[in-house]
Amino acid sequence: MNGLTNITLDFLPDRPDGVYLVGGTVRDLLAGRSPTDIDLVVSGDITGVAGHIAARTGGRVIDLGKNGFAVLRVASPDTIIDITPLAHPSIEADLQQRDFTINAMAYDLKARRLVDCTGGQADMQNQTVRMVSPTAFEKDPARLVRAYRMAATLHFSIDAGTQDAIGRHRHLVTGVAGERVWAELVKIFGTADSGPVVMRMAASGLLTAIFPELQAAVGCTQNRHHQFDVFDHSLRVYTRLEALLADFDSHFPDLTATEDAAKLHGHAAMLKYSALLHDAGKPATRSVDSRGRVGFPGHAAKSADITAGVSRRLRLSNRQRHVSDAIIRHHIRPLFLYLASENGTLGRRGMIRFFNRCGDLALPIIVHAMADIMAKSEVLQARDNGFIFFCDRLVAAYVDTRRRKAAVPPLISGRDLIAVLGLSPSPRFKSILREVDERRLSGELTTRDQALEWVGTHLLPHDVSRRAED
Numbered sequence: 078m079n080g081l082t083n084i085t086l087d088f089l090p091d092r093p094d095g096v097y098l099v100g101g102t103v104r105d106l107l108a109g110r111s112p113t114d115i116d117l118v119v120s121g122d123i124t125g126v127a128g129h130i131a132a133r134t135g136g137r138v139i140d141l142g143k144n145g146f147a148v149l150r151v152a153s154p155d156t157i158i159d160i161t162p163l164a165h166p167s168i169e170a171d172l173q174q175r176d177f178t179i180n181a182m183a184y185d186l187k188a189r190r191l192v193d194c195t196g197g198q199a200d201m202q203n204q205t206v207r208m209v210s211p212t213a214f215e216k217d218p219a220r221l222v223r224a225y226r227m228a229a230t231l232h233f234s235i236d237a238g239t240q241d242a243i244g245r246h247r248h249l250v251t252g253v254a255g256e257r258v259w260a261e262l263v264k265i266f267g268t269a270d271s272g273p274v275v276m277r278m279a280a281s282g283l284l285t286a287i288f289p290e291l292q293a294a295v296g297c298t299q300n301r302h303h304q305f306d307v308f309d310h311s312l313r314v315y316t317r318l319e320a321l322l323a324d325f326d327s328h329f330p331d332l333t334a335t336e337d338a339a340k341l342h343g344h345a346a347m348l349k350y351s352a353l354l355h356d357a358g359k360p361a362t363r364s365v366d367s368r369g370r371v372g373f374p375g376h377a378a379k380s381a382d383i384t385a386g387v388s389r390r391l392r393l394s395n396r397q398r399h400v401s402d403a404i405i406r407h408h409i410r411p412l413f414l415y416l417a418s419e420n421g422t423l424g425r426r427g428m429i430r431f432f433n434r435c436g437d438l439a440l441p442i443i444v445h446a447m448a449d450i451m452a453k454s455e456v457l458q459a460r461d462n463g464f465i466f467f468c469d470r471l472v473a474a475y476v477d478t479r480r481r482k483a484a485v486p487p488l489i490s491g492r493d494l495i496a497v498l499g500l501s502p503s504p505r506f507k508s509i510l511r512e513v514d515e516r517r518l519s520g521e522l523t524t525r526d527q528a529l530e531w532v533g534t535h536l537l538p539h540d541v542s543r544r545a546e547d
Contacts, residue, residue: 088133095120114157218249222261266346272316293360304454313452381406411446488528
């Protein structure tokens with residue numbers, strides 16, 4: 078309680094009658110955290126209170142109200158304060174309409190007392206997320222996902238009655254705007270240990286209600302190398318991925334505190350989103366040959382296409398869509414490289430081609446592939462351990478390639494293709510320069526003259542022949 082009784086809000090009127098701190102602000106203060114912003118409920122006209130606060134804080138008043146719901150925001154250099162009117166006869170009646178008990182507490186700033194009519198303080202102490210009323214999810218189905226978001230970000234559990242209610246009302250999530258669902262999901266994915274929370278989402282049926290594209294994965298058996306069906310395997314990839322990210326420094330000590338490591342962790346949420354959906358195309362591509370062997374030809378591309386539809390529905394940003402598409406579409410490439418290495422057919426240029434094609438996402442794709450292999454069974458087989466060791470080599474090659482690429486400029490440019498070889502600018506320039514750079518990085522070409530000779534000898538005749546055939 079000290080976090081509340083000692084709070085000073087100098088920007089409020091001298092006698093803040095009918096002004097209450099509410100919701101997440103009270104929850105965070107009780108937990109000993111500084112709230113990122115402040116939520117106030119005011120009995121009466123909120124305009125005067127907002128103006129007073131703006132004058133004292135040097136902020137400005139922004140009207141955020143819509144659809145008949147009044148909200149004024151005071152944006153000041155130091156904090157954000159949202160002010161809403163008391164919409165019910167009393168603060169207690171107002172709190173009874175909220176989502177979860179830990180969000181349904183208020184602090185009367187005049188009386189200096191906590192208003193807790195739903196048991197929120199006890200649930201805070203017990204680290205429990207519990208719905209305020211049996212109709213909480215009917216009033217706003219976005220709360221179905223928010224329950225798990227709060228459990229993930231606060232490291233709380235969800236009480237059994239609330240978990241059961243989520244299962245009964247899970248179908249209502251289909252009526253929630255995609256961007257609202259994604260806003261909650263991305264916060265779950267952004268936490269470091271959300272695997273158990275996602276498992277509980279799956280157990281309640283909410284996960285497949287949000288992602289109906291995964292329903293066919295339930296019970297979809299795989300080949301003899303996989304212990305789990307496609308759905309359970311995807312959940313295990315998620316948890317394996319979190320473990321790899323948490324223990325990344327010990328796996329790849331040379332990458333610790335580097336820009337590449339920072340970028341990898343920056344992609345953590347999208348890696349987890351991709352983990353859930355990376356095999357969504359397997360049920361549609363499942364085949365069984367004459368010897369009874371199960372296969373999924375083309376499932377990576379199919380999964381990426383399915384995920385593209387999910388991403389549009391949830392209103393992901395263009396960048397987020399690009400990241401998830403690249404991870405899913407290319408998630409098998411590290412395995413193909415490993416098989417080529419085992420067969421003795423992998424040259425250095427094969428790795429470099431993968432790095433160039435996937436760019437900054439090569440490292441996230443490798444880490445995803447490791448989690449994918451590690452989630453095949455409870456105990457890794459010898460072949461799977463071999464792949465994990467190969468990924469260590471692949472990461473080392475990636476780091477070395479990035480270093481050399483940054484240290485030495487390209488051997489030739491588009492200007493050389495025009496001035497020396499007499500070519501006209503075209504989209505083909507990009508692929509020519511990429512192929513030259515792959516050979517530079519693999520050590521096959523080391524000088525400008527060698528690069529130009531190679532283009533003239535190997536690429537241009539091929540282009541002339543192809544145009545003649547056309």
